[in-house]
Amino acid sequence: MxxxxxxxxxxxxxxxxxxxxxxxxxxxxxxxxxxxxxxxxxxxxxxxxxxxxxxxxxxxxxxxxxxxxxxxxxxxxxxxxxxxxxxxxxxxxxxxxxxxxxxxxxxxxxxxxxxxxxxxxxxxxxxxxxxxxxxxxxxxxxxxxxxxxxxxxxxxxxxxxxxxxxxxxxxxxxxxxxxxxxxxxxxxxxxxxxxxxxxxxxxxxxxxxxxxxxxxxxPTDLLRRRHRFRLAWAVAAVVAVGAVVLTATGSAPGAKAPPTTAGAEAASPDALVRTPRNEWSGTARVDFTAWPPRGGRTGDRDLLARALATWAAPPAGARVTRTPDTATDPPLHGTRLLYAGEVDGKAVALFHDGLRAVRYSEPLSPDGSSALDFARTDNSDLTTAAALVVSRGHGTSRYLTAPWIARAQTRDLLRPGAPAQPLQVSKTGVTDPVRTPAASGPCHSWPALHLHTSPRIAEQHAFVVTDLGGLVPAHLTYTPPPGKDTTAWQPHEATGTPAQPSWARAACHLTELPDDVRTVNIWDFANQHLPENGGHAVWSCVRADTWRGLGDVSVRLTRPGAAARVVARSRSTAACSRYGRQVVASTRWRAQSGHGYLLAAGSAAVTDIEVTGAAQASAKGRTLAVRAPAGARAQVSARLAGGGKVTEIGRPAEN
Structure with missing residues (x-):
């Protein structure tokens, strides 16, 4: 031993x-x-x-x-x-x-x-x-x-x-x-x-x-494996012939062989991975890797070569954009072709390399320059890999939908209860133009896509995405307030009747978010009866998660007859997610009588709320309303049923 x-x-x-x-x-x-x-x-x-x-x-x-x-x-x-x-x-x-x-x-x-x-x-x-x-x-x-x-x-x-x-x-x-x-x-x-x-x-x-x-x-990509096998034999034959020639004639002193790089090989149209057309219906990984190549120019080697060459080394005059923390490195081995075709007077090619989605576009006319857009897409899933913006201009956008999308509709988030309108999708997966939300000015409507998956993926599954200005639309979800019917904290799709009023109150605030947002969830975490018969108020936590993994939170208070008001913010936090379910927030409010109040509310596990500082008070339960003089500084905290303690999100905004 x-x-x-x-x-x-x-x-x-x-x-x-x-x-x-x-x-x-x-x-x-x-x-x-x-x-x-x-x-x-x-x-x-x-x-x-x-x-x-x-x-x-x-x-x-x-x-x-x-x-x-x-x-x-x-x-x-x-x-x-x-x-x-x-x-x-x-x-x-x-x-x-x-x-x-x-x-x-x-x-x-x-x-x-x-x-x-x-x-x-x-x-x-x-x-x-x-x-x-x-x-x-x-x-x-x-x-x-x-x-x-x-x-x-x-x-x-x-x-x-x-x-x-x-x-x-x-x-x-x-x-x-x-x-x-x-x-x-x-x-x-x-x-x-x-x-x-x-x-x-x-x-x-x-x-x-x-x-x-x-x-x-x-199995691996069988066609690509076959091409590599043939390429290996061809390279071996060339090397053998070169060795024979060098042996017979000798080599010149100081001669150097032309350099070859892995980047040049990856930038070749022959190296692109082309997913089989029906693989999406039988794979356990439903994301961009399951997209087959679509479009009328998937066989156009010249277009693909120009796109990959521009990606590898953008020429002068080419417009290059990227979302935060997204690399613009040359094409990697294993880059997939998602689309190549003509949309709105431009030739467009879409690629995906496992970490990024890349869109190349060039005008069909001699005038104009090419454009290259990078967006981070690692760890995508059925909903966040459901569509890409293939073209944008003149106040509209066209989307390339995933192969598992069986039906597409449009709806206005500011009009809850209004029926969704049908959206035509071509055989190549490109939608008709959809109005883009207004980036500035009055917010009278907020268009969104209402997508339905094929029964081969998920029976009767539908979800909502919206354009925030990036290459990948953001997935919208809703978490209902705690109640007897809510057994676990779990975001729901923003398609049901309870979600639509909450999104109608918050949709216009989406212009404040960056273009690399992955998902946006609204959580109505508390309801409160305001003092002096002020009506019923709803506390909502809007969490925007980016593809970088960071999450920003804003707490909004909605009162009867008034627009939703942001009362607190927090950057790069786990609050209002499944890893930060216990929250408490506060704000100032003035009743019609002129009396000023400090309002506070907490999530389901909050047992009592305490106010310290210029205004001191405590209350059992999940809500608190106490008279407080204007400008008085106060700190709010809450105790949890499990024995812990949580402080309020961000800094409350003053009236």
Missing amino acids: VTFKSRFPKGSERTTALGEAEAGLVEHYTGLVRLAYLTLPPSLGRHRRVLVSHGLVQRALPGFRLRQYALRVPAQRPGPERHGPVWAVRERVLRAALAYERRPRWWPKTLPPPRALRPTLPVVWGLRLFPRAGDREEIALGQALSGVSADVRAAFVLCRADGLPEAHALELLTAAGASRADRVVRLARQLDAPAVEAARPLSLLRSAEFDACSVRIR
């Missing part, structure tokens, strides 16, 4: 059998693979993350050494598992997964990290592996995890899925090389809300969405 001895001072040395470590690895294999899979950078893609996570776990055994740290406090004796074989193997897996994301400063950004270049097992040829798709909650959790660093993801998995106490997770992260592990654990704790049951994150993390040991198998 082979044993290894750790290199520690005398008194902390301990040997362990390699067989014992192997048994622990096999027993906890699924959990270790899940830890590696969620810690690895999402930019690798699900197929590579599956293979790399298995490889990291399997490589944790060779050269295994069990490390036992000297105890600083004799009374705190850890259990055997804390420094046993499983602990040591978990540390090796975590260290390797964290190091995988780190890239040397001198390493080119266009290449994968050095560790990714190592030929390690397992290796899969001709197949793509990916975990089974989860529901909306699993997808939301995955998007939240992709927006944080690898060490924060690792801390979240250790504390939630593996059930380690925070002190043990802190020690393990420190041993694995994570910097500022205490801050990492604190950020991981903020990913979860205090009112969420402890079993819920555990069930989400152990679902099929994050189980890299239970995967689905699909």
